[in-house]
Amino acid sequence: MMMKKTEHLHIAISCEYLGVDFCGWQRQENAHAVQAELEDAWFELSSERIVLIGSSRTDSGVSARRHISSFRTASSIPVERIPLAWNTKLSPGVAVREARIVADEFDPRFDALGKEYTYTFYLSKTRPVIERFQSHHVPQKLDIKAMQTAADSFLGEHDFTALMDQGSPSPRPCRTLYSLILEEAGPFLHLRVIGDGFLYHMVRILAGTLLYVGLGKIAAADIPEMLRAGERRVMGPTLSASGLTLERVFYKEKLFGRDRWQYRDWQAED
Numbered sequence: 001m002m003m004k005k006t007e008h009l010h011i012a013i014s015c016e017y018l019g020v021d022f023c024g025w026q027r028q029e030n031a032h033a034v035q036a037e038l039e040d041a042w043f044e045l046s047s048e049r050i051v052l053i054g055s056s057r058t059d060s061g062v063s064a065r066r067h068i069s070s071f072r073t074a075s076s077i078p079v080e081r082i083p084l085a086w087n088t089k090l091s092p093g094v095a096v097r098e099a100r101i102v103a104d105e106f107d108p109r110f111d112a113l114g115k116e117y118t119y120t121f122y123l124s125k126t127r128p129v130i131e132r133f134q135s136h137h138v139p140q141k142l143d144i145k146a147m148q149t150a151a152d153s154f155l156g157e158h159d160f161t162a163l164m165d166q167g168s169p170s171p172r173p174c175r176t177l178y179s180l181i182l183e184e185a186g187p188f189l190h191l192r193v194i195g196d197g198f199l200y201h202m203v204r205i206l207a208g209t210l211l212y213v214g215l216g217k218i219a220a221a222d223i224p225e226m227l228r229a230g231e232r233r234v235m236g237p238t239l240s241a242s243g244l245t246l247e248r249v250f251y252k253e254k255l256f257g258r259d260r261w262q263y264r265d266w267q268a269e270d
């Protein structure tokens with residue numbers, strides 16, 4: 001008598017997590033990672049061992065609003081109930097927001113076409129308390145107009161070696177930034193960046209460079225030549241991980257909403 005083969009579904013999930021609670025997304029020995037907590041919580045919920053494939057390996061202290069990952073499961077839990085069920089086993093620092101069935105060939109990492117990040121500055125003479133783990137404190141007055149002028153120089157396709165710290169696993173330093181906007185909101189200044197990929201610490205160095213422009217330590221007019229020179233030492237500092245949030249990951253087709261890639265090649269004609 002032949003045994004019926006167990007059917008496995010391929011499920012994609014969208015997660016939100018607070019970076020200060022974790023050493024990063026990827027599972028590590030002797031450190032608390034998002035991936036490990038999710039996988040262990042699923043086992044506690046369903047008695048099934050899974051391996052999550054993630055769209056991005058965020059660094060220690062970096063938060064995420066819509067991190068995408070996927071896994072294969074034989075669990076009988078209805079897909080629409082997965083977020084609520086899973087969240088009963090998770091700590092307050094992480095939550096599964098949405099879940100859906102995806103094609104067997106879907107790969108959250110290699111199918112991603114772009115990402116959106118936000119880096120948040122807290123502009124006040126006094127330090128933040130509630131927001132201290134989600135922003136970078138700046139007590140000095142900034143020239144925000146000069147910062148936006150400098151930001152425009154980073155748009156487009158460039159070799160971003162100058163915005164890459166040592167230890168980057170990527171052999172491809174050329175990336176394209178499609179949108180780079182500074183938004184003021186009360187004591188906050190948000191730097192919103194959309195690109196087809198990012199190098200090691202790239203957004204945090206970009207934020208540090210724009211901060212130095214705002215402080216008058218770097219001239220906005222010098223940015224294009226500094227970028228072409230490709231030397232990390234001439235750019236601004238690598239700012240704290242606490243100010244950085246992965247907002248969303250983009251794909252060819254809509255996955256969970258507002259995540260369909262709508263940008264053309266930078267050099268493409270209208």
